[in-house]
Amino acid sequence: MNQNRVTEILNIKYPVIQASMSWITSAELAAAVSNAGGMGILGPNAGQTTLTIDSVETAERMRHEIRKTKELTDKPFAVQYFIPFPGDTQGFSSRVLQVIREEGIKNLLVLGMSLGNEAEEVRNLKNEGFTIIYRDLNPTVESAMNIEAAGADIIIATGYDEGGGLPVHAIGTMTIVPLIADAIDIPVLAAGGIVDNRGVKASMILGAEGVYIGTRFVASKECPASDISKQDILNAKTTDLVEFKAMPAWRSTPHKLSLELYNMDQNGASSEEINKRMGSIGGIRAGMLEGNLDNGINSVSNAIELIKDINSCKEIIEELMRDVAY
Numbered sequence: 614m615n616q617n618r619v620t621e622i623l624n625i626k627y628p629v630i631q632a633s634m635s636w637i638t639s640a641e642l643a644a645a646v647s648n649a650g651g652m653g654i655l656g657p658n659a660g661q662t663t664l665t666i667d668s669v670e671t672a673e674r675m676r677h678e679i680r681k682t683k684e685l686t687d688k689p690f691a692v693q694y695f696i697p698f699p700g701d702t703q704g705f706s707s708r709v710l711q712v713i714r715e716e717g718i719k720n721l722l723v724l725g726m727s728l729g730n731e732a733e734e735v736r737n738l739k740n741e742g743f744t745i746i747y748r749d750l751n752p753t754v755e756s757a758m759n760i761e762a763a764g765a766d767i768i769i770a771t772g773y774d775e776g777g778g779l780p781v782h783a784i785g786t787m788t789i790v791p792l793i794a795d796a797i798d799i800p801v802l803a804a805g806g807i808v809d810n811r812g813v814k815a816s817m818i819l820g821a822e823g824v825y826i827g828t829r830f831v832a833s834k835e836c837p838a839s840d841i842s843k844q845d846i847l848n849a850k851t852t853d854l855v856e857f858k859a860m861p862a863w864r865s866t867p868h869k870l871s872l873e874l875y876n877m878d879q880n881g882a883s884s885e886e887i888n889k890r891m892g893s894i895g896g897i898r899a900g901m902l903e904g905n906l907d908n909g910i911n912s913v914s915n916a917i918e919l920i921k922d923i924n925s926c927k928e929i930i931e932e933l934m935r936d937v938a939y
């Protein structure tokens with residue numbers, strides 16, 4: 614059986630990790646990816662359909678989803694941990710982390726947002742014994758070196774081609790992956806615009822030892838995103854996509870709300886104003902989970918035009934990994 618450092622560290626068959634995605638991950642999605650030999654991740658609001666502003670309730674909901682995932686797979690999976698940020702006055706991050714500890718989860722997807730506290734957090738989590746896959750929202754060579762020194766196990770290099778909140782620097786995946794892979798010794802996962810076998814092979818040639826994929830798994834049978842959102846991905850062209858700065862910037866297929874946000878941006882609205890109108894991350898819940906494209910956004914990668922079908926996670930992973938040397 615093939616192995617590389619990523620599959621060895623995570624104890625999985627293929628170095629394919631399903632990305633954390635707000636609202637549209639679930640026990641079923643993560644378990645399907647893990648059962649197919651990759652590794653699934655439970656992201657924020659995994660398996661949920663309603664918003665709670667109660668941090669205890671948020672953490673208990675995550676406990677429920679973790680337990681459900683354990684029922685569906687005996688393979689490794691991970692849970693996202695947000696490094697605490699100033700707006701988190703209710704302690705959402707720390708309460709979710711406590712549940713992660715209590716449920717015996719070893720693999721953490723740690724998201725850093727360039728606040729300056731990342732290295733210390735990673736060091737503490739590592740001392741607790743977690744396996745840490747670290748993703749900086751705004752990846753740089755300096756941050757990757759800093760986090761490697763703090764003890765992370767794997768670093769994700771995310772290019773601007775990604776779906777989700779966009780990095781502040783418009784550095785494409787072709788550039789950020791080799792920049793970071795050259796600068797650190799621990800393994801790198803490539804992220805951003807990887808949707809097929811060619812993307813995986815290219816990532817490996819660029820110096821990655823695995824891939825971290827969001828948008829392609831949205832167009833999977835097991836993803837809890839609405840069929841409307843999935844069909845919209847199959848229909849949209851890359852050149853149709855609109856970007857607008859909120860907090861951070863986003864890219865969406867063009868519909869009523871996303872076009873309004875794009876126009877606000879073009880007409881000089883501030884990121885705070887645009888963010889407020891979008892309803893913060895609720896834009897994904899409405900657009901992607903509920904399929905309400907008029908009142909939400911469909912946040913996707915630049916590479917959507919290459920996605921032709923909605924497949925099972927197993928079929929997607931088999932296609933991604935066909936003849937990949939690792």
Ligand SMILES: Cc1cc2nc3c(=O)[nH]c(=O)nc-3n(C[C@H](O)[C@H](O)[C@H](O)COP(=O)(O)O)c2cc1C
Nearest residue numbers: 632633634635724775776777805806826827828914
């Ligand atoms: C709908 C959507 C929601 C996302 N939400 C999050 C999130 O909550 N936390 C996070 O760390 N990354 C989030 N991301 C980014 C992904 O983790 C990942 O970096 C990205 O999907 C990789 O690029 P790709 O979509 O081209 O595969 C999201 C991505 C998408 C498409």
